Amino acid sequence: MKIGVFDSGIGGLTVVKSLLEHKLFEEIVYFGDTARVPYGVKDKNTIIRYAIEAVEFFKNFELDLIIVACNTVSAYALSEMRESASCPVVGVVEAGILATANALSNKHERVLILGTKATVNSKAYETGLNALGYENLQAKATGLFVPIVEEEIYEGEILQATLKHYFSSVAKPDALILGCTHFPLISDVLQGYFGKKCKLIHSGDAIVEYLEKEFVFSQKYEKTQLKFFASENPDALKTIAKKWLNF
Amino acid sequence: MKIGVFDSGIGGLTVVKSLLEHKLFEEIVYFGDTARVPYGVKDKNTIIRYAIEAVEFFKNFELDLIIVACNTVSAYALSEMRESASCPVVGVVEAGILATANALSNKHERVLILGTKATVNSKAYETGLNALGYENLQAKATGLFVPIVEEEIYEGEILQATLKHYFSSVAKPDALILGCTHFPLISDVLQGYFGKKCKLIHSGDAIVEYLEKEFVFSQKYEKTQLKFFASENPDALKTIAKKWLNF
Numbered sequence: 001m002k003i004g005v006f007d008s009g010i011g012g013l014t015v016v017k018s019l020l021e022h023k024l025f026e027e028i029v030y031f032g033d034t035a036r037v038p039y040g041v042k043d044k045n046t047i048i049r050y051a052i053e054a055v056e057f058f059k060n061f062e063l064d065l066i067i068v069a070c071n072t073v074s075a076y077a078l079s080e081m082r083e084s085a086s087c088p089v090v091g092v093v094e095a096g097i098l099a100t101a102n103a104l105s106n107k108h109e110r111v112l113i114l115g116t117k118a119t120v121n122s123k124a125y126e127t128g129l130n131a132l133g134y135e136n137l138q139a140k141a142t143g144l145f146v147p148i149v150e151e152e153i154y155e156g157e158i159l160q161a162t163l164k165h166y167f168s169s170v171a172k173p174d175a176l177i178l179g180c181t182h183f184p185l186i187s188d189v190l191q192g193y194f195g196k197k198c199k200l201i202h203s204g205d206a207i208v209e210y211l212e213k214e215f216v217f218s219q220k221y222e223k224t225q226l227k228f229f230a231s232e233n234p235d236a237l238k239t240i241a242k243k244w245l246n247f
Numbered sequence: 248m249k250i251g252v253f254d255s256g257i258g259g260l261t262v263v264k265s266l267l268e269h270k271l272f273e274e275i276v277y278f279g280d281t282a283r284v285p286y287g288v289k290d291k292n293t294i295i296r297y298a299i300e301a302v303e304f305f306k307n308f309e310l311d312l313i314i315v316a317c318n319t320v321s322a323y324a325l326s327e328m329r330e331s332a333s334c335p336v337v338g339v340v341e342a343g344i345l346a347t348a349n350a351l352s353n354k355h356e357r358v359l360i361l362g363t364k365a366t367v368n369s370k371a372y373e374t375g376l377n378a379l380g381y382e383n384l385q386a387k388a389t390g391l392f393v394p395i396v397e398e399e400i401y402e403g404e405i406l407q408a409t410l411k412h413y414f415s416s417v418a419k420p421d422a423l424i425l426g427c428t429h430f431p432l433i434s435d436v437l438q439g440y441f442g443k444k445c446k447l448i449h450s451g452d453a454i455v456e457y458l459e460k461e462f463v464f465s466q467k468y469e470k471t472q473l474k475f476f477a478s479e480n481p482d483a484l485k486t487i488a489k490k491w492l493n494f
Contacts, residue, residue, distance in 0.1 A: 035293050036283060041397075043480050046282050144405075147394045150288075157408035158391075165405055233290050 001217075002027040003065040004058040006051070009037035010237060011146075011181030012069030013244045015092065016226075018204025019067075020245060023220040024211065027227070029061050030241070035232035039072045040116025040143055040180070047118065051077035055084040057229070063087050065215075067207060071096075071179045072116050075124035090210065092203040093119075096177055097128035098213075099206035103175050103199040104134070110171060112194075113139040115179035116146065125177060138173070142166050142183075149182045155189055163193050175199040248464075249274040250312040251305040253298075256284035257484060258393075258428030259316030260491045262339065263473075265451025266314075267492060270467040271458065274474070276308050277488070282479035286319045287363025287390055287427065294365065298324035302331040304476070310334050312462075314454060318343075318426045319363050322371035337457065339450035340366075343424055344375035345460075346453035350422050350446040351381070357418060359441075360386040362426035363393065372424055385420070389413050389430075396429045402436055410440050422446040 003025050005012055009032050016030060031054055033039075039047050051073050058066055066089045068074045068081065074091030081089045100111060111134060113125045120141040129137055144162050153159060176198050178184055184202050191200060211217075226247070230237040241247075250272050252259055256279050263277060278301055280286075286294050298320045305313055313336045315321045315328065321338030328336045347358060358381060360372045367388040376384055391409050400406060423445050425431055431449050438447060458464075473494070477484040488494075 035289060037288075041284075042282060046479050144394055144398055147391055151391055153412070156412075158405065158412055161404035161408045165400070165403075232293050 001025050001064045002029070002062065003067060004029045004031065004061065004063045005067045005069050006054045006058070006073065007032050007069040007181060008039040008050075008072065009034050010150075010240050013241055014181050014184045014202075015067065015069035015204040015207055016241075017245055018202070018208050020224055022208045022212075023222065023224070024208070024217050025224055026221050027225040029058065029063065029227045029229070031057055031229045032231070032237050034230040034237060038116070038146060039070060040118045040146065042118065044076050044118075047073060048077045048080050051081050052084050055081050055089075059086070065090065068092065069181055069203065069207075071181065071203065072118045072122075075119050075122035090207070090214070092181075092207055093124045093179075094128065095206040095210035096179065096201055096203055097125060097132070099209050100125075100129060100175050100177055100201050101132050101134065102209070103201060107133045108136055109174035110136045111138070111175045111177065112170065112173035113137065113177045113179050114142045114145075114183060115139065115177075116143050117141040119179050125179060138170065140166060140170060145186060146180065146182045149185045154186055159186060159189050163189070167193065173198055175201060177201045178203065248272050248311045249276070249309065250314060251276045251278065251308065251310045252314045252316050253301045253305070253320065254279050254316040254428060255286040255297075255320065256281050257397075257487050260488055261428050261431045261449075262314065262316035262451040262454055263488075264492055265449070265455050267471055269455045269459075270469065270471070271455070271464050272471055273468050274472040276305065276310065276474045276476070278304055278476045279478070279484050281477040281484060285363070285393060286317060287365045287393065289365065291323050291365075294320060295324045295327050298328050299331050302328050302336075306333070312337065315339065316428055316450065316454075318428065318450065319365045319369075322366050322369035337454070337461070339428075339454055340371045340426075341375065342453040342457035343426065343448055343450055344372060344379070346456050347372075347376060347422055347424055347448050348379050348381065349456070350448060354380045355383055356421035357383045358385070358422045358424065359417065359420035360384065360424045360426050361389045361392075361430060362386065362424075363390050364388040366426050372426060385417065387413060387417060392433060393427065393429045396432045401433055406433060406436050410436070414440065420445055422448060424448045425450065
């Protein structure tokens with residue numbers, strides 16, 4: 001199976017990492033729209049326009065599946081991408097909703113959804129979780145984590161001050177949705193802040209769980225062919241990919 | 248005189264504020280490329296392409312002058328903009344260089360240049376200051392201040408931790424160039440950190456100083472007509488403009 005992974009920038013590499021660990025695919029074509037990142041502060045029409053352009057780009061390859069690794073795109077543009085694409089398109093939001101439901105013991109447990117401003121405004125996670133009967137939900141736009149992670153800050157005072165800024169008046173949740181691909185890179189710090197009992201929902205693991213349920217994988221690929229494309233500075237993307245994915 | 252002010256986003260409003268205070272212009276047309284902000288992490292060719300598109304946009308108005316309020320664009324794309332434009336184009340970097348020279352007592356004083364990654368990599372301030380005989384220069388990419396200011400955080404623990412992160416091993420300067428239009432919004436915090444004796448170079452004030460030297464202004468305008476354009480979400484730009492410019 002040959003798939004495309006689309007993200008607004010480099011964050012989607014955390015999803016690729018999960019895909020590689022599970023050896024599901026023969027070939028992964030990654031496209032990061034690094035010239036126009038971040039999407040999380042853009043409005044709906046712009047996000048849809050960029051997402052359709054990504055589908056057009058993927059038509060250069062004969063893909064069996066497109067995975068939308070970006071939560072913001074998944075929240076706003078999935079149906080438009082499906083209309084334009086000639087293969088199935090799956091997004092991390094629907095996967096994250098199911099993974100959250102699987103992780104919780106009962107429908108009264110508290111869920112905290114973190115994301116960019118656009119993802120939180122979309123209420124995509126709440127809508128999906130409500131439909132499954134979960135009502136104890138809170139969402140918080142925590143966009144500052146994105147540039148902090150991009151400065152390669154994964155611990156220390158800036159992060160601690162930012163956690164306090166965002167969460168000092170937020171009740172501790174039973175599950176925490178890392179609704180932006182950058183957030184898994186600070187999962188240790190978040191786990192430390194919210195405590196060991198809090199279940200962290202990671203987009204990469206959620207999408208693997210979702211794919212294994214929806215598709216039949218008849219074989220494991222010991223080696224996956226990786227192709228990286230970026231709308232700007234592809235060398236920088238490849239350097240980070242090598243670092244994060246250890247290849 | 249009817250002018251255009253170009254910025255990658257909302258930051259250039261700090262330059263407009265200075266222009267209004269000095270009552271230099273009859274009409275100001277502001278264009279913020281909010282759909283593609285931030286420029287500070289993009290590469291040179293992309294910045295030049297976007298800057299030329301801005302010049303094309305300004306051709307819809309009969310302008311006497313274009314001011315580039317964005318340090319990153321001023322550092323990389325000024326000559327290309329001048330080639331495309333049919334009116335003079337001035338940038339905050341050349342203005343900032345002259346303002347710094349005017350603010351210093353002698354050529355041995357220490358200058359610290361703050362900016363986005365792209366502005367700092369361009370070495371535009373260093374090149375200009377070197378040419379004037381200033382050698383005691385240090386530049387520091389402090390990009391995190393941009394999203395922090397955009398979260399409307401102007402003081403407190405996150406900023407203090409970020410100051411420590413960037414400056415704990417930096418010698419205190421005699422002059423500090425605020426080489427990004429967002430930084431004047433945290434000038435109190437920066438002044439507090441570096442001490443009262445440190446001269447802060449503000450792009451808005453620098454451009455006024457530069458214009459008053461280069462052009463003849465025969466009258467003051469008690470009322471300036473303001474027009475705001477944004478490549479995305481113009482309402483958000485107007486709301487912030489009203490707040491920052493008090494109109």
